[in-house]
């Protein structure tokens with residue numbers, strides 16, 4: 025029997041959260057004071073002439089808005105071992121590598137213990153609200169989490185992904201214990217150098233502890249979908265391991281073998297129960313509640329670029345609720361999801377006003393917003409950023425963060441919409457990454473526009489009992505004029521006429537006036553659909569993992585440019601068929 029939860033006071037966490045959010049403006053001022061006071065010695069702030077001032081007005085007039093590019097040399101000096109206080113007063117303890125799937129290579133971001141504390145604050149806050157709605161008892165979590173490769177920088181700092189930095193911290197383990205989310209798998213599995221072996225063992229450990237599992241989790245929902253797609257192929261082997269009490273020979277890393285073998289005993293009864301449940305499922309619908317009968321919900325980031333995986337996730341989760349996790353980045357956390365009952369499509373993130381200083385650049389309408397893309401119109405003036413408590417409901421903003429880890433007025437390049445307020449702090453909905461991904465001349469399409477277009481094509485495929493497993497895009501300028509290429513990996517073989525219709529449908533689904541106008545006057549050539557072999561997106565993921573990306577932070581790149589030559593080559597060498605749209609003929 026599962027015991028009732030002890031040692032965690034959700035009420036106290038909620039009380040503290042209420043106090044913080046009631047006077048968000050004051051908390052923001054105090055937070056800025058703390059950041060500037062603690063880091064006043066840093067060369068970066070000294071050079072900007074702040075001279076010890078810590079008020080919002082002086083801060084905004086002295087410190088410029090920056091992107092990662094402007095801070096790169098500072099961060100590299102830190103990584104190279106320059107001992108001078110460069111971005112922070114206290115030394116930076118490690119370097120985080122952001123997922124880097126947008127640019128093709130990971131970015132270096134400073135990391136310190138302050139980020140661990142704010143991560144835990146976010147985890148505890150959203151847990152407290154989840155626990156009110158879905159109370160947990162003592163138990164475990166089937167967590168698909170993965171440490172990534174790490175290396176030492178020239179200056180001797182550990183460089184790895186932010187999630188790995190967090191998973192390694194003592195505070196993480198303590199918090200997971202407090203919130204009854206301790207991972208079923210031993211550390212050797214989480215920090216294995218081989219992602220495929222980790223995944224197999226996560227599934228196995230999850231099955232061994234199936235009665236105790238209350239949450240199925242991964243940082244980004246894609247990892248859960250990937251895990252259950254893999255489960256469909258390896259379930260019989262897992263049953264065999266449990267029946268015999270012997271770990272499959274596919275696990276070759278001695279430390280993982282030893283750690284997992286310690287948990288494994290011959291258990292034919294459990295193996296038979298799993299086997300019978302699996303054969304009784306129809307197309308794996310509801311596999312999660314079938315195998316983990318005490319699971320209360322499935323948890324992970326399901327918004328933004330994770331939305332395309334929601335259908336599949338719902339399929340595996342069956343009757344279990346899906347709960348979208350919090351909003352943050354390698355650079356710092358932003359907000360917690362305190363409305364766990366809302367479906368992921370409506371999830372918002374309530375900003376914690378003490379974990380950073382936040383500013384927002386208003387982006388009024390889509391037209392304005394796109395004109396702010398500095399790559400396109402570098403001489404357009406941006407609107408002045410406004411403070412956390414000044415934002416307006418229903419408006420869209422680009423978010424700027426100032427962190428305890430050496431980032432000052434840093435453009436995260438995410439677009440958010442204000443869904444409402446909790447006390448005096450806003451609730452943000454993630455809209456999309458800011459950058460345009462598809463543009464040839466006056467056309468402007470973002471990753472959200474691409475997602476909507478693919479959803480339209482997916483509807484045609486659904487009528488044929490097929491689905492889009494994953495997708496990406498490319499602007500092909502080798503034709504004159506250039507054209508959009510959409511790569512789709514499908515769950516099965518589609519008829520030519522269906523694919524032709526999908527191709528036309530994709531072309532018509534880009535409704536941006538610049539695109540439609542350009543297509544009509546043939547200033548953009550017909551859209552091309554390239555259908556990929558099964559497994560192509562796994563190859564792309566493996567490519568990123570070998571570069572040091574962490575599965576825990578992996579996001580499929582939604583546009584692949586020429587600068588990302590290796591991924592483009594993987595895509596192009598796996599094309600089964602291609603089609604050109606006749607939509608504007």
Ligand code: AMP
Pocket residue numbers: 122123124186325326327328329349350351352353354355436438454456457577
């Ligand atoms: P990383 O580069 O791995 O640190 O990823 C951070 C980025 O992931 C953010 O800037 C967002 O674009 C995205 N992200 C993080 N949390 C969420 C969320 N809850 N919903 C949507 N996108 C998110």
